[in-house]
Amino acid sequence: MSVAETTKAPTAGTAKKPATVFVDGGSGTTGLGINERLKLQGDVAVKTIPDDKRKDPAAKKALMEEVDLVILCLPDDAAKETVALIDSMGTSGPKVLDASTAYRVAPDWAYGFPELTPDQAGKIKAAKKVSNPGCYPTGAIALLRPIVDAGLLQSDYPVTVNAVSGYSGGGKSMIASFEDGSAPSFELYGLGFEHKHLPEMQLYSNLTQRPIFVPSVGNYRQGMLVSIPLQLDTLPGKPTGADLQAALAKRYAGSTYVSAMPLQNDATKGGRIEPEALNDTNQLELYVFASDKHHQAVLVARLDNLGKGASGAAVQNMRLMLGLADQ
Template identity: 50%
Template sequence: MEYSIFIDGEAGTTGLQIRERLESREEIRLIQVDPARRKDADARREAFAEADLAILCLPDEAAREAVELARGLDVRLIDASTAHRVDERWTFGFPELAADQRDRIASARLVSNPGCYSTGAIAMIAPLIAAGLVDEDEYLAINAVSGYSGGGKALIAEYEDGGAPDHFVYGLNQRHKHIPEIMVHTGLRVQPIFAPSVGNFAQGMAVQLPLHLDEQRTTAALFEALADHYAGQQFVEVVEAGEIGARIVPTDLNGTNMMRISVHGDDDNGCATVVAVLDNLGKGASGAAVQNLNIMLDLDEEAGL
């Protein structure tokens, strides 16, 4: 069976990578709007009407407008923007989040793609809360570094033109757009302190969760809880710290839909760091969207990934 797919916003970074992952697949037919009419509401509504599923790769407000444009049509939607990630009417598109999450995505009409930073943060925190190793009211800090492609066309141009610094920290007002989804989809009741940063590399990401240890929360207990949660998953792996070494490289999983989680620390001094590495444009964006598409259309979940 062939499925018709419309990528609304395919000229953007995420849209282009989704297109690359789909265009050679025999079971997928991509619907395109004439570039001269890509902002024409009538042309876009026609594309939505023709599609079995549409992926929104748009800024938040434009994504909300696209949802209205598709209202009343028989088309399923994946939204890659921030606009609907905490909306209860939308299913959160992180299949590995819970035992029933993949089934919820499979039957959903509306799926919100997770953010890149939040994918790493939620992947670490949610299972640890479920295992009783992190409290919902605990004061947490999350540190992260991403490649500059996560900042969109303007930041990409700044780096490619040589005008950007090698590294910078931002989001210091603690109002980063990923914080609400981290809280909602982990169950945290206290806002974590989030310190994101950008490095002088195009793709790749490392998200870090520092934790104090005690008699119950040991490095072994953290590892076991995470390994149990993700046992059998195709795209999330939990590995021993010794397999990685002393350096975490954010670009290690570039070009894949994988996320690798590891636990590092010393029970004797009571300090640990849980780390998630992923491609911010793979499992953190376009790869996740294609994985969700495969689940929603009952296709091979690894196809295109």
């Protein structure tokens, strides 16, 4: 579903006063994507602050007193400063959706992956503070959590997560290096074992053992694949690929944005998948590639790192937090 398909104006006769939103830090990739999507939201009004007042706490506080929700697209430290300002406003403060990594594992914040569990969307809707997920964890958690919950993967399994993203997820300097031709065509990174997405990946996948995470970036703008290899004979009950696919299908049955795709097994021709097919959408596709002959499987998530991995997820969470109908 494209950005245009997920956003539309209310029909005649149903119009009401729009909810008000302030995007703090709208010049980065995620902020720009959110603002583009918000232009298509007929039931949301966006309030802005003059450029010369962006770092003025008094001006920012005055604006936040006028809105229903603030979306933070800031570095972690700046996000913490703004959250402290909101907290100082007490009950008059707006709801806050934070796209940084500052609060993704904070116990008093709701995690903004509505499809995480059957009751997660309700938690987001009721929350005053929601952390927007990271792009890589969105794919990994979507694959791992259902099969851990189903008892098909033990929580202490030595999970390895491999992933590739387009360069748009790497910030302004990375984007510039790829677009001016100075970056390599492909590279692994995060090999210091301290990638900022690991804590949420472990926590919300219900893993007791820290996974090994190997991210990479390719010379294309956007689109992401997250893959997890599994030796099926080492899992509880030695499940088949069909068992894994069934667990994913059960968890996401009826989901608007997350799809468990048909099993890809020994009889399936091809065995390939590319990362860009879901660009400019809020969709997330989950695949099980399995070999009954070799008792092995690779779980794969495909998403747009700027869509369900960032801006699209933020707008989905925003609508839940504001009590607006899903579009």
